Amino acid sequence: xxxxxxxxxxxxxxxxxxxxxxxxxxxxxxxxxxxxxxxxxxxxxxxxxxxxxxxxxxxxxxxxxxxxxxxxxxxxxxxxxxxxxxxxxxxxxxxxxxxxxxxxxxxxxxxxxxx
Amino acid sequence: xxxxxxxxxxxxxxxxxxxxxxxxxxxxxxxxxxxxxxxxxxxxxxxxxxxxxxxxxxxxxxxxxxxxxxxxxxxxxxxxxxxxxxxxxxxxxxxxxxxxxxxxxxxxxxxx
Numbered sequence: 718x719x720x721x722x723x724x725x726x727x728x729x730x731x732x733x734x735x736x737x738x739x740x741x742x743x744x745x746x747x748x749x750x751x752x753x754x755x756x757x758x759x760x761x762x763x764x765x766x767x768x769x770x771x772x773x774x775x776x777x778x779x780x781x782x783x784x785x786x787x788x789x790x791x792x793x794x795x796x797x798x799x800x801x802x803x804x805x806x807x808x809x810x811x812x813x814x815x816x817x818x819x820x821x822x823x824x825x826x827x828x829x830x831x832x
Numbered sequence: 833x834x835x836x837x838x839x840x841x842x843x844x845x846x847x848x849x850x851x852x853x854x855x856x857x858x859x860x861x862x863x864x865x866x867x868x869x870x871x872x873x874x875x876x877x878x879x880x881x882x883x884x885x886x887x888x889x890x891x892x893x894x895x896x897x898x899x900x901x902x903x904x905x906x907x908x909x910x911x912x913x914x915x916x917x918x919x920x921x922x923x924x925x926x927x928x929x930x931x932x933x934x935x936x937x938x939x940x941x942x943x944x
Contacts, residue, residue, distance in 0.1 A: 750931040756873075760920060762935035806873055812931040819865055819877025819888050820933060 719744045721811050723823035730799045731831045737784075738794045738826045740809030746770075749813045751785065751792045752820065757805040765807070768792065796828075804830045835859050836936035838923050844942045845913055853908045853939045855923030862928040863887075864906035866898060869920040869938070881906050882928075913943045 720743045730736035742751070753765040768776045768785050775783050780797045796803055806827050810820040836857045845851055857864065865888075866878040880888040884900040895911045910917060923936040 752932070754935075760938050760940075762922060762924075762938075764932060764934070767932055808875065812933075814931050818931070819867070819880055819890070820875075821877075822875040825873050 719746075719811050719813065719821045721809050721821050721823040723807075723809050723826050725826045726824070727827045727829065729829040729831060730796075732799055732801060734799055735795060735797045736799055736828065738796075738807050738809075738828065740792045740794070740823055742790050742792065742809070742811050742821075744790070744811065744813065746813045749811060751783075752810040752812070753781070753783070753792075753794045754808045754810060754822075755803075755805045756808065756825075757802075762808075766794065799830050801830050801832060804828060836923055836925055836934055838921075838936040838939050840939060841937060842940050842942075844944065846944055847913055847915060849913050850909070850911045851913060851941070852910070853921055853923075853941070855906050855908070855936055857904055857923075857925040857934075857936075859925055859927075859934065861925035861934075862903060863926045864900065865924040865926075865933060866906065866908050867922040867924065867935075869922060871919070875922070879906075879908075910941075913941075915943050917941060918943045 749770045751768045755763045766778045784793045806825045808825045809823040839854045863882045865880045869875045879898045881900045897909045899907045920938045922938045924933040926933045
């Protein structure tokens with residue numbers, strides 16, 4: 718069974734600085750997908766970024782980028798120029814892409830932005 | 833326009849009651865899901881449906897029964913509610929050939 722581990726229950730960063738959230742996963746599949754979702758206090762689950770395992774290039778979305786290390790099964794999220802609106806729970810998630818597959822989530826990292 | 837909607841957003845009920853949560857998506861997606869988020873914020877897949885057919889049924893008590901009347905709707909019916917059913921329930925959908933899932937706003941269920 719696939720597992721996703723987020724080892725940082727909570728992280729804190731000063732506004733405008735950069736923070737990296739860690740995620741590791743375990744799978745025997747060679748083709749799969751990885752995601753970072755953000756859950757602000759409103760509890761809405763918002764997709765931040767996605768990465769296909771067959772792509773070597775790291776995904777980026779504006780201030781958000783990932784460091785995908787397939788051999789190490791690591792998928793960290795870097796947030797640059799942190800803003801107050803980035804404060805939220807961040808969930809790393811895995812899908813093996815078999816169709817109608819549920820996401821396997823990590824336990825989440827609570828990100829605090831210090832003004 | 834709301835992409836994935838759920839009703840109600842909040843549900844407070846007594847132990848032993850039966851309740852339903854409705855989910856609708858207007859994205860034209862073929863696959864829909866139900867997730868449970870517990871008090872520690874852990875999210876776990878409960879069910880997935882592809883074109884009205886049940887695909888995934890994780891180890892969920894049979895008091896939980898999903899119903900998909902059509903491709904755009906996936907409702908969750910819960911019988912004989914227990915205290916441990918208190919959680920936030922999320923509906924999600926995804927296109928057939930894409931793994932990205934789009935979530936509804938969640939339904940907070942509190943069983944007293």
